[in-house]
Amino acid sequence: MSAHRLSLPARLTRHAVLIVTGGMMLLPFVWMISLSLKPPGEIFHGGFSLLPDRWNAWENYTTALTAAPLPRFMLNGVAVCAAILALQILFCAPAAYALAKLNFRGREVVFGLVLVALLIPHQVLALPLFILGYQLGLLNSYAALIFPFVVSPFGIFLFRQFFKGIPDDIVHAARLDGLSEFSIVWRIMLPMAMPAVIAFSIFSVVAHWNDLFWPLIAVRQEELMPPSLGIMAFKNEEAGNDYGPLMAGASLVVAPLLIAFLCAQRWFIEGLTAGATK
Template sequence: MRLGAVISLGLIALGAVMVLLPFVWLVSVSLKPHAEIFTTEVALLPTRPTLANYWTALTETDIPRYLLNGAIVTGSILVLQLAVTVPAAYAMAHRRFPGRRLMFGAVVAALLVPFHVTAIPIFLGFAQLRLLDTYAALILPFMASAFGLFLLRQAFSQIPAELIDAARVDGMSEMGIAWRIAFPLGMPTVIAFAIFSVTAHWNDLFWPLIATTDPGLATPPRGILFFRDQESGDDVGPLMAGATLITVPLILGFLLAQKRFTQGLANTGLKK
């Protein structure tokens, strides 16, 4: 094997270790008893593994409720985003109307604006509408996605115009073409966008932290904060166990969809 290949593989392996080490440490600490966590010796693996931290996380805090809230919020956001984005992306890809290029430019420009810039006006508006501390406050600000619109527009643009014209000749409506032809053909890109969307909103702490105060509405990252102990600081073992329980669904979901995820990015021209 050539020296260059060895160096490349070594750098890749080093990068993989640096990325995976925090996750390994997370699981390791979650399996350690309290006495092993607060010690002067650093051990990657627990000497006496225990599930006590997971029991504490599941019984002393409402982790199942936080996971359910996360599923409700992220699932609702994704459904609304697709309901808005699929027809809009189809229209921008296969309909001709005045201002079409300008609108696409506005979508690209919107990608440059972080949500934090608009958070305060949204918060004030929701306060006036008395929607704070509700599921609506966690869901509605994200029902439209500029990133999703850009991604799906790129994918739908690759559908042959002849196929769209044939569907129109057969009498299919534009909305029918969007959902019955463009949507299935763009499924790999839809899955890629779904992974981006679910990951971003499952892990989001910023907006749930300012939009809700009710523990019953806490999403997983917000729920982790309830492990805080005012007398002794953070209860590290159950904290790591809770973080593991919250992280595992995302990892499993990505592993199951990674082939479609890569294919979806390739279909949009984002992968070289």
């Protein structure tokens, strides 16, 4: 056996740890789906079972889609996440290109500030952002859900790491062909960094689709609520103690993220590993 290969007990232990950890992470989601299939009497039943004795899925999911404007909440989430992602790429890609391929005074200082920004929780900035939104008259609007996130330090960092791995000869050849720096970003660098773009897109969409803290502060009207805040409104006003429709609504909110990740997981892993090794 090669010295670089793990022994059989070590491999079994590693896989056992991975299986147990993965099971612990998946258990809440499996339980959520299980509750969404059960009638009220079985949800608080003393026994434990994943599958219901009497299927109540149709009633629960119908209530989740009709008792509250859940489709509207999800449509709001799609619009807000898409706008945030587009603006983030618009601002982060040129900034990352400048930090990766352009030589200018203070470049390392700027990159250091990006790293410092990665360490600051977004909740710390909530109060100044709220005051700024109030003074600009943006609160209780779609703009209020978008403007605090248009620049992402993580996006700049990830794109910069990927751009650093692209040979400088490609950039020099593009300049000799007469392309401007912005044209190089959008026509050469970004297409070559597509795994990083997909990885960042998943991070961005998941973060803002699930975000509850800022929407809870920024909007009050029900027609503006994203899915996470809409689920709270659904619980308080419609579902009450009927957890079947509530879990059905939560399952519907989680499903698009799960499907998107399963479809893009190969590029997601490639984007993260490539950026980590540059």
